Amino acid sequence: MPELPEVEIVKKSLIKKIKSRKIKRVIIRNSNLRFKLKKNFRKKLENNIINNIFRISKYIVLELNNKSYCVFHLGMSGTIHLVYKKKNNITNTSFYSSPFLPKKHNHLEFIFDKIKMIYNDPRRFGFFLIFKGRDSLKKYFLKLGPEPTSKSFDIKYVKKYLKNRNKNIKNILLDQRFVSGLGNIYVNEILFYSKLSPLKAGCKLKHKEIKNLIKFSKKTITKAIKKGGSSIQNFTNTSGTKGHFQNSFKVYNQEQEKCRSAYCDGTIVKLFISNRSTFFCKKCQK
Numbered sequence: 142m143p144e145l146p147e148v149e150i151v152k153k154s155l156i157k158k159i160k161s162r163k164i165k166r167v168i169i170r171n172s173n174l175r176f177k178l179k180k181n182f183r184k185k186l187e188n189n190i191i192n193n194i195f196r197i198s199k200y201i202v203l204e205l206n207n208k209s210y211c212v213f214h215l216g217m218s219g220t221i222h223l224v225y226k227k228k229n230n231i232t233n234t235s236f237y238s239s240p241f242l243p244k245k246h247n248h249l250e251f252i253f254d255k256i257k258m259i260y261n262d263p264r265r266f267g268f269f270l271i272f273k274g275r276d277s278l279k280k281y282f283l284k285l286g287p288e289p290t291s292k293s294f295d296i297k298y299v300k301k302y303l304k305n306r307n308k309n310i311k312n313i314l315l316d317q318r319f320v321s322g323l324g325n326i327y328v329n330e331i332l333f334y335s336k337l338s339p340l341k342a343g344c345k346l347k348h349k350e351i352k353n354l355i356k357f358s359k360k361t362i363t364k365a366i367k368k369g370g371s372s373i374q375n376f377t378n379t380s381g382t383k384g385h386f387q388n389s390f391k392v393y394n395q396e397q398e399k400c401r402s403a404y405c406d407g408t409i410v411k412l413f414i415s416n417r418s419t420f421f422c423k424k425c426q427k
C-alpha cells in the first residue's frame with residue numbers, strides 16, 4: 142500500500158512532468174474504481190491546464206485552470222505511470238521497478254502533448270474525484286487530522302486528544318481524523334522507536350511518552366521521504382532505483398528477528414490488531 146512518503150514522491154514527479162501542461166484527452170477504460178467515475182469526468186478535465194499539483198495527506202490534488210480540482214488516492218495497489226509517447230510504453234520516468242507499463246489494469250489515461258499519465262490499479266481501491274471550487278475541496282478534507290510533520294501535531298494537540306481514549310495507541314495513530322497520512326508500516330516503526338507497546342491504551346501515555354511519540358512520528362516520516370519511500374510492492378523512486386527505506390525497517394516484517402534496540406535481547410513478535418499485521422518487541426516496548 143502506498144504510504145505518505147511514496148505519495149509525496151509521486152507528487153514531486155508529477156510536478157516535474159505534467160505541471161502547467163494541458164490535458165488534451167482523457168481515456169477511461171474502466172470507470173469502476175472504488176467510487177464509480179462521474180459521467181462528466183472527462184468533460185471536466187479535457188482542455189484544461191494543470192496549474193498546480195499538491196498533496197493533502199495521501200491524496201494528490203491537480204488544480205485546474207477552470208477552478209476545479211481533480212483529487213486522487215492510490216488505494217491499496219494504485220500506481221501512476223508517466224509514459225513518453227515515442228518510447229513505446231517504457232515508463233522510465235515513473236517510480237516503479239518495472240521499466241514497462243503493465244499490460245493489464247490501466248484504467249485511466251490523461252494525455253498531454255508528449256506524455257501520458259496512466260493510472261494502473263489491479264485491486265481498484267483507488268479513486269478519482271472532482272471538486273468545483275476551493276470551498277468544496279476544503280470541505281472534503283475537513284475531517285482529516287494534521288499531518289505528522291506539521292506544526293499543529295504538537296504536545297498540546299496530542300495530549301488533549303489522548304486524554305480520554307481507551308483505544309490502543311496503534312489504532313489511534315492509524316485513525317486519519319487524529320493524524321493524517323500514517324499507514325500500518327510506519328506506525329509499527331514509530332511505536333518501536335518510541336518504545337511503546339501497540340496495545341497500550343492512548344489515555345495511559347505519560348507526558349514523556351507522548352513527547353517521544355511526536356518526535357519519532359516526525360522523524361520517521363521525514364527520513365522515509367528523504368530515502369525515497371519504502372519500496373513496498375514495486376515502489377521505486379524517480380530515478381528508477383528502488384526506494385531503500387525498507388532496508389532499514391526495525392520491526393516491520395521482522396518477525397522472530399532479534400530486537401534492534403541497544404541492550405535489548407528481546408525477539409520481534411507478530412500479531413494482528415484490527416486485522417492489521419503488528420510487529421513489536423514485548424521486552425522494550427511497554
Ligand SMILES: [Zn+2]
Nearest residue numbers: 400405422425
Ligand atoms: Zn526490544
